[in-house]
Amino acid sequence: MSADTLQVIASAGKGQSTRTSLRVVILFLIAGAAIASRLFSVIRFESIIHEFDPWFNFRATKYLVANGFYNFWDWFDDRTWHPLGRVTGGTLYPGLMVTSGVIYHALRALTIPVDIRNICVLLAPAFSGLTAFAAYLLTNEMTTSPSAGLLAAAFMGIAPGYISRSVAGSYDNEAIAIFLLVFTFFLWIKALKQGSMLWGGLCALFYGYMVASWGGYAFITCLLPLHAFVLICMGRYSTRLYVAYTTWYALGTLASMQIPFVGFLPVKTSEHMPALGIFGFLQLLAFLDYVRSAIPSRQFQTFLWVATGGVFGLGLAVLVIATSAGFIAPWSGRFYSLWDTGYAKIHIPIIASVSEHQPTAWPAFFFDLNMLIWLFPAGVYLCFQNLADEHVFIVVYALFGSYFAGVMVRLMLTLTPVVCVAAAMAASSILDTYLNAKSPVPEEQSTEESDASAKKAAKSGLKATSKPVVGIYGFFSKGSVVAALTIYLLLFVMHCTWVTSNAYSSPSVVLASRMPNGQQHIIDDYREAYQWLRQNTPDDAKIMSWWDYGYQIGGMADRPTLVDNNTWNNTHIATVGKAMSSREEVSYPIMRQHEVDYVLVVFGGLLGYSGDDINKFLWMVRIAEGIWPDEVKERDFFTPRGEYRVDSEASETMKNSLMYKMSYYNYNSLFPPGQAMDRVRQARLPEVGPTLSTIEEAFTSENWIIRIYKVKDLDTFGRDHQSAAAFDRGLKKKKVSKKRGPRQLRVD
Amino acid sequence: MAKQRNVTPSPAMPATSQQSTTAPATAPAPATATPSKPTKSSAATGGGGKPSWDKVVLNIVDYYQDKTPQRTKLLDAFMAFLAVVGALQFLYCILAGNYPFNAFLSGFSATVGQFVLTASLRIQTTEANKSDFPSVSPERAFADYVVCSLILHFFCVNFIN
Numbered sequence: 001m002s003a004d005t006l007q008v009i010a011s012a013g014k015g016q017s018t019r020t021s022l023r024v025v026i027l028f029l030i031a032g033a034a035i036a037s038r039l040f041s042v043i044r045f046e047s048i049i050h051e052f053d054p055w056f057n058f059r060a061t062k063y064l065v066a067n068g069f070y071n072f073w074d075w076f077d078d079r080t081w082h083p084l085g086r087v088t089g090g091t092l093y094p095g096l097m098v099t100s101g102v103i104y105h106a107l108r109a110l111t112i113p114v115d116i117r118n119i120c121v122l123l124a125p126a127f128s129g130l131t132a133f134a135a136y137l138l139t140n141e142m143t144t145s146p147s148a149g150l151l152a153a154a155f156m157g158i159a160p161g162y163i164s165r166s167v168a169g170s171y172d173n174e175a176i177a178i179f180l181l182v183f184t185f186f187l188w189i190k191a192l193k194q195g196s197m198l199w200g201g202l203c204a205l206f207y208g209y210m211v212a213s214w215g216g217y218a219f220i221t222c223l224l225p226l227h228a229f230v231l232i233c234m235g236r237y238s239t240r241l242y243v244a245y246t247t248w249y250a251l252g253t254l255a256s257m258q259i260p261f262v263g264f265l266p267v268k269t270s271e272h273m274p275a276l277g278i279f280g281f282l283q284l285l286a287f288l289d290y291v292r293s294a295i296p297s298r299q300f301q302t303f304l305w306v307a308t309g310g311v312f313g314l315g316l317a318v319l320v321i322a323t324s325a326g327f328i329a330p331w332s333g334r335f336y337s338l339w340d341t342g343y344a345k346i347h348i349p350i351i352a353s354v355s356e357h358q359p360t361a362w363p364a365f366f367f368d369l370n371m372l373i374w375l376f377p378a379g380v381y382l383c384f385q386n387l388a389d390e391h392v393f394i395v396v397y398a399l400f401g402s403y404f405a406g407v408m409v410r411l412m413l414t415l416t417p418v419v420c421v422a423a424a425m426a427a428s429s430i431l432d433t434y435l436n437a438k439s440p441v442p443e444e445q446s447t448e449e450s451d452a453s454a455k456k457a458a459k460s461g462l463k464a465t466s467k468p469v470v471g472i473y474g475f476f477s478k479g480s481v482v483a484a485l486t487i488y489l490l491l492f493v494m495h496c497t498w499v500t501s502n503a504y505s506s507p508s509v510v511l512a513s514r515m516p517n518g519q520q521h522i523i524d525d526y527r528e529a530y531q532w533l534r535q536n537t538p539d540d541a542k543i544m545s546w547w548d549y550g551y552q553i554g555g556m557a558d559r560p561t562l563v564d565n566n567t568w569n570n571t572h573i574a575t576v577g578k579a580m581s582s583r584e585e586v587s588y589p590i591m592r593q594h595e596v597d598y599v600l601v602v603f604g605g606l607l608g609y610s611g612d613d614i615n616k617f618l619w620m621v622r623i624a625e626g627i628w629p630d631e632v633k634e635r636d637f638f639t640p641r642g643e644y645r646v647d648s649e650a651s652e653t654m655k656n657s658l659m660y661k662m663s664y665y666n667y668n669s670l671f672p673p674g675q676a677m678d679r680v681r682q683a684r685l686p687e688v689g690p691t692l693s694t695i696e697e698a699f700t701s702e703n704w705i706i707r708i709y710k711v712k713d714l715d716t717f718g719r720d721h722q723s724a725a726a727f728d729r730g731l732k733k734k735k736v737s738k739k740r741g742p743r744q745l746r747v748d
Numbered sequence: 749m750a751k752q753r754n755v756t757p758s759p760a761m762p763a764t765s766q767q768s769t770t771a772p773a774t775a776p777a778p779a780t781a782t783p784s785k786p787t788k789s790s791a792a793t794g795g796g797g798k799p800s801w802d803k804v805v806l807n808i809v810d811y812y813q814d815k816t817p818q819r820t821k822l823l824d825a826f827m828a829f830l831a832v833v834g835a836l837q838f839l840y841c842i843l844a845g846n847y848p849f850n851a852f853l854s855g856f857s858a859t860v861g862q863f864v865l866t867a868s869l870r871i872q873t874t875e876a877n878k879s880d881f882p883s884v885s886p887e888r889a890f891a892d893y894v895v896c897s898l899i900l901h902f903f904c905v906n907f908i909n
Contacts, residue, residue, distance in 0.1 A: 194881070194883050194884065195872070195880060195881050195884060196881075196883065196884055196888075196892060197865065197868050197869075197872075197889070197892035197893060197895075197896045198888075198891075198892040198895060198896070200896070201892070201895060201896040201899050204899070205899065238880060239871045239872075239877050239880050239881075240880055240881065242867075242868070242871065243868040243871060243872065246864040246865075246867070246868060247864065247865065247868060247896060249864075250857065250860060250861035250864045250865070250900065251861065251896065251899055251900055251903070253857065254854070254857050254861065254900065254903040254904065254907065255903055257853065257903075257907055258903060258906060258907060264849060264853070267853065283864075283867075286867065286871070291808060293876060294807065294808050294811040294812070294815075
């Protein structure tokens with residue numbers, strides 16, 4: 001919005017220097033707006049790290065700052081994945097932590113004492129300003145229109161699709177990765193246009209930085225070869241392409257291998273093979289190109305192309321053979337799930353269970369991109385109008401970005417930059433056409449008319465070959481179109497602000513609600529519970545919870561966990577799933593074996609907090625079933641009619657599962673008899689609540705969101721826990737066995 | 749890669765900066781590596797060259813020897829050398845196993861990378877390609893070449909263990 005009004009001023013300012021300075025000012029304003037719009041959460045709540053993954057990044061950053069880089073690199077973390085531990089230094093993308101570590105030390109060197117937490121919280125907004133700048137640069141490579149770049153920067157700065165992962169406090173890899181993504185693309189385009197090794201080398205360096213920061217680097221690894229391949233197929237092979245691509249590939253691959261977590265993957269996995277294949281193919285093409293320049297003979301040329309095709313096919317065949325023979329790892333499950341959306345659900349429930357891996361719902365596109373989504377095709381169409389190499393890139397990127405964004409919610413993030421660029425091109429071409437104060441000169445009109453008449457006479461469909469001068473004459477049409485676009489832009493800004501403020505600015509560690517009188521009420525159960533753990537449990541007490549909360553427990557409570565959000569070991573997660581979904585008698589030995597001291601569950605029934613463990617429970621069952629299909633069966637957790645219920649009609653397996661018991665233990669006591677309600681599932685709970693014998697309630701937070709149970713030690717008298725509990729309840733052992741006797745008889 | 753090599757009369761294998769080679773340059777005889785290349789290149793291009801294939805090759809050789817400046821020939825010699833070294837390393841990897849895989853990879857990618865960069869330099873400095881690179885003067889090309897080589901070898905040394 002600010003860009004287009006200022007563009008009027010920019011066109012009024014005649015001098016080149018005024019324009020440049022105006023542009024700088026506008027870019028700074030855009031960066032300021034980008035940062036400011038991400039600060040809702042800090043202002044409303046506090047400077048706090050959000051969600052789940054950021055807590056790990058934060059913890060790792062603290063470790064890096066405290067122990068130095070080399071210790072960080074060799075960090076073996078024995079406080080996660082309890083019996084196993086995790087080679088953290090070798091299994092993370094260090095870019096984010098190192099970036100904030102560098103900023104921290106730089107600020108220290110400048111004698112600005114800033115808490116590392118504040119750097120982590122504000123890193124994402126700061127980088128969003130840089131992303132806006134990168135979008136500006138990228139768009140400027142695409143078009144000559146001066147306003148397109150500024151519009152793209154403005155769009156990039158406030159598009160909710162990007163804000164969703166970069167509000168203050170969401171200290172995640174994406175925070176810097178999107179900037180790197182856009183900037184790498186800019187450098188690639190620059191290298192391609194100039195055919196310069198230096199730009200190619202810079203592109204490789206930033207690609208290396210990107211690899212160090214985010215697993216999504218594979219997107220670049222696949223997109224650039226694809227772009228090169230499309231260019232070759234279009235007959236647009238040029239020496240510039242050779243220089244840019246080979247420089248990028250040779251340096252970039254080496255750079256990516258420096259990261260321990262990536263290591264040999266670039267030469268061993270299928271995801272990276274297209275890049276290698278195109279690299280080899282380009283060598284061949286360059287050689288043929290050289291030969292062609294040596295002998296200008298058409299016949300020779302044609303057979304060379306045939307030979308090229310043959311070699312390409314041969315290379316593909318070799319790749320297939322090498323993959324099937326096991327030299328090259330086949331595509332990973334995450335990649336399969338991109339092609340076949342049902343794949344993960346069947347084969348790898350752990351991937352399918354992650355909420356951000358779900359397919360995107362249609363409204364999400366409008367929600368995240370608003371009007372950009374309908375300007376986007378127009379921008380792509382404009383790319384077709386003067387199709388240069390860089391425009392092919394936008395087209396390819398648009399196609400693949402749209403596909404991937406449709407498959408996975410989180411990949412909306414990779415689509416957003418190209419949407420912003422294309423939409424800015426469309427919007428700026430509208431503005432350039434309609435915002436021109438001068439009407440076209442009448443002579444032009446006459447030539448245009450004569451042109452048109454001549455064309456009519458010729459009746460040829462080749463309109464595009466003779467471009468008539470098109471201009472807008474009436475001030476009314478100019479005014480109305482510009483006004484409409486301005487209104488749309490204003491609506492866009494309002495939408496973005498609204499979405500950011502309502503949907504994306506919640507830390508999810510702290511929840512906010514409104515009191516009946518409109519006052520804000522903060523629900524702080526998570527931190528309450530983690531603080532309790534921190535203060536009331538021994539330093540090495542092992543906490544068992546579903547993996548979602550692993551990073552938070554590690555970060556906030558500083559206690560060892562069994563599983564966490566780095567879901568590298570499916571079996572271990574399945575073990576926890578089994579413990580949660582089995583009967584107490586089965587779970588207790590599992591917990592003893594893993595030295596579990598406390599079990600933590602999240603329960604939203606009292607508050608109506610829908611992201612709780614009972615709602616996630618089916619995933620635990622499915623993942624456990626994947627490893628122990630005989631002991632855990634998903635079917636048993638449904639009622640005979642196939643419903644997932646928690647009330648009195650719930651299946652026996654469900655009622656006896658540890659998760660169910662822990663969630664609803666003692667819950668009846670809050671309500672009058674028979675009135676206990678679960679507000680998430682709108683279910684009336686059975687009158688008699690579950691009983692627990694092997695674990696005991698240790699802590700329940702204010703709104704019952706977090707419940708912590710202590711695993712009992714072995715019984716002092718050697719009884720099993722059931723009978724001990726029964727004894728405590730005042731039931732005599734005899735009575736129990738007596739009762740059991742006849743029942744068993746009847747069953748037999 | 750190095751298709752020029754069957755053309756180059758391999759003059760004076762330059763003892764230039766060859767920091768890129770690593771341990772593998774031990775036993776395997778270059779004699780086995782050298783023939784493997786030309787057969788491959790002839791297989792790649794010889795698919796449909798029934799009519800006067802020898803003539804075509806002769807043409808190329810003539811064209812090369814006549815039209816190529818001396819400096820470019822030097823570059824070609826370096827590229828040929830790199831190709832031989834790369835082929836040797838690859839052969840070693842196949843024959844003797846890839847045990848220090850880090851070392852093999854960084855050695856091999858050093859040769860490949862240097863080859864590619866040299867090829868780029870060659871392309872950029874060729875007179876015929878001037879129109880493709882309006883913004884790259886030969887001096888600029890050489891400066892780019894040096895910078896990129898430095899980056900390449902930094903990564904290689906870092907990766908070699």
